[in-house]
Amino acid sequence: MELLGYYNYWVFAIVLMIGFYAVIVSNNLIKKLLGLAIFQSAVFLMYITMDKVEGGTAPIIQAGVTDQIYSNPLPQVLILTAIVVGVSTTALGLAIVVRIKEAYGTIEEDEILAQDRPS
Amino acid sequence: MIIIFAVFLLTLLVITAIGIVRAENLFVAVMLTSIFSLIMAANFFILDAADVALTEAAIGAGVTTVIFLGALSLTAEREKKVDVSRGLAICVVVATALVLIYATFDKPRLGDPEAPVHQHVAPWYLSETETLIGIPNVVTAVLGSYRAYDTLGEVFVVLAACIGVLFLFSARREKKNDNTLNSLTSPKSIGLQHHFIPRVVGRILLPFIILFGLYVQFHGEYGPGGGFQAGAILATGIILFALLEGEQRALAAIPSRALLWMVAGGAMLYSLVGVVGLLLGGNFLDYSVLSTDPVFGQQIGIILIELGVGITVCGALLSIFHAFAARENY
Numbered sequence: 351m352e353l354l355g356y357y358n359y360w361v362f363a364i365v366l367m368i369g370f371y372a373v374i375v376s377n378n379l380i381k382k383l384l385g386l387a388i389f390q391s392a393v394f395l396m397y398i399t400m401d402k403v404e405g406g407t408a409p410i411i412q413a414g415v416t417d418q419i420y421s422n423p424l425p426q427v428l429i430l431t432a433i434v435v436g437v438s439t440t441a442l443g444l445a446i447v448v449r450i451k452e453a454y455g456t457i458e459e460d461e462i463l464a465q466d467r468p469s
Numbered sequence: 470m471i472i473i474f475a476v477f478l479l480t481l482l483v484i485t486a487i488g489i490v491r492a493e494n495l496f497v498a499v500m501l502t503s504i505f506s507l508i509m510a511a512n513f514f515i516l517d518a519a520d521v522a523l524t525e526a527a528i529g530a531g532v533t534t535v536i537f538l539g540a541l542s543l544t545a546e547r548e549k550k551v552d553v554s555r556g557l558a559i560c561v562v563v564a565t566a567l568v569l570i571y572a573t574f575d576k577p578r579l580g581d582p583e584a585p586v587h588q589h590v591a592p593w594y595l596s597e598t599e600t601l602i603g604i605p606n607v608v609t610a611v612l613g614s615y616r617a618y619d620t621l622g623e624v625f626v627v628l629a630a631c632i633g634v635l636f637l638f639s640a641r642r643e644k645k646n647d648n649t650l651n652s653l654t655s656p657k658s659i660g661l662q663h664h665f666i667p668r669v670v671g672r673i674l675l676p677f678i679i680l681f682g683l684y685v686q687f688h689g690e691y692g693p694g695g696g697f698q699a700g701a702i703l704a705t706g707i708i709l710f711a712l713l714e715g716e717q718r719a720l721a722a723i724p725s726r727a728l729l730w731m732v733a734g735g736a737m738l739y740s741l742v743g744v745v746g747l748l749l750g751g752n753f754l755d756y757s758v759l760s761t762d763p764v765f766g767q768q769i770g771i772i773l774i775e776l777g778v779g780i781t782v783c784g785a786l787l788s789i790f791h792a793f794a795a796r797e798n799y
Contacts, residue, residue: 355578356578357479358475358516363569363570364483365482378548384502384537388489388490394509394521398512398513401516403582404582410607411606411607413605420595421516424590424611426518426521426608427612433525435626437529438626438627438630441630444539448540448544449640451545458549
């Protein structure tokens with residue numbers, strides 16, 4: 351039971367590294383962005399894990415209830431805005447990928463590099 | 470009981486992530502990302518983060534998937550197979566994962582009330598919000614008032630990203646300049662009208678999605694919700710309309726020029742609330758001076774800036790969606 355308290359962090363580490371693996375290994379630019387999105391989600395999971403308090407509930411104050419424990423609102427605020435910013439930056443990355451496809455005719459990294467190399 | 474469910478969901482999360490990396494068909498990978506986001510939202514909910522779960526479900530599972538699919542239709546659906554040795558990459562990743570897992574043993578256990586993160590400002594937020602701001606949802610209070618600078622910055626990042634996408638897509642392609650694709654008979658403009666079931670189900674769902682979006686916007690001070698979630702839910706509803714009835718009809722309902730005004734207008738409304746506070750003798754984004762009663766002033770300020778956030782997020786997500794959709798017609 352004591353070890354289960356760390357399970358969230360282990361999943362964070364594993365998912366983070368799966369995303370990182372996708373970023374460094376894939377040649378396809380969209381796959382790289384998917385890996386980046388996984389990486390980002392893992393960080394979100396770590397922050398939200400930190401907000402939990404044993405026996406707590408969502409930080410919405412209930413009128414008339416006095417001895418209720420509430421979870422920490424601060425990590426939630428940070429991540430809530432980060433999710434929205436995350437989708438905007440992902441969209442920007444995808445727009446760049448679409449323009450690369452239009453300019454080079456491919457989104458595979460090795461083919462793009464081969465075209466750029468002076469022959 | 471809940472811990473078993475949490476462990477199950479987290480394990481599912483890892484499996485889905487591996488599935489995304491292994492999928493060669495990018496369409497499959499994007500769909501798995503949508504599932505990944507839903508599982509993540511369920512995890513956030515278990516961890517008491519109702520606001521974040523709502524955001525992740527609306528944005529991660531909804532909007533991100535649609536934008537990825539839009540990009541896929543403009544590029545390639547399949548990943549090219551490459552035969553490179555991945556031994557080094559796997560070694561690096563596994564080593565880093567082991568170091569990270571080793572480091573977690575120094576972290577406080579999940580739910581530990583003595584953890585440093587719970588000792589600093591959080592107890593003050595929880596105890597003082599009721600007297601200083603007078604709204605039940607502490608997340609909205611921190612987002613809208615205590616950390617309003619931060620949120621203003623995030624809104625401007627969304628604005629900047631939207632402008633960036635529109636700039637990148639403003640350059641026209643040289644080829645295929647004929648307007649035949651733009652005519653009303655192209656598959657893009659009729660949407661899914663010829664599919665009966667999506668159309669009927671979509672029509673039934675649409676009013677409720679919009680209503681729920683407005684509820685989340687205006688009830689965000691009392692329950693989970695606020696401008697970010699509401700903007701995303703409203704955008705999802707309108708994107709559904711665009712998919713069902715075609716781009717042209719969605720753009721006829723809300724023209725892209727109006728969307729641009731929304732993106733800029735929401736951010737301007739937010740900044741304006743701050744400037745009005747300055748003119749009334751307070752600090753920038755200090756809402757206490759907006760009314761004679763400081764608590765009521767805080768509430769006015771939060772409602773106004775949440776409205777600004779909602780308008781900007783909705784406008785930005787829709788502009789980005791339309792930019793990707795319109796690109797195909799060039």
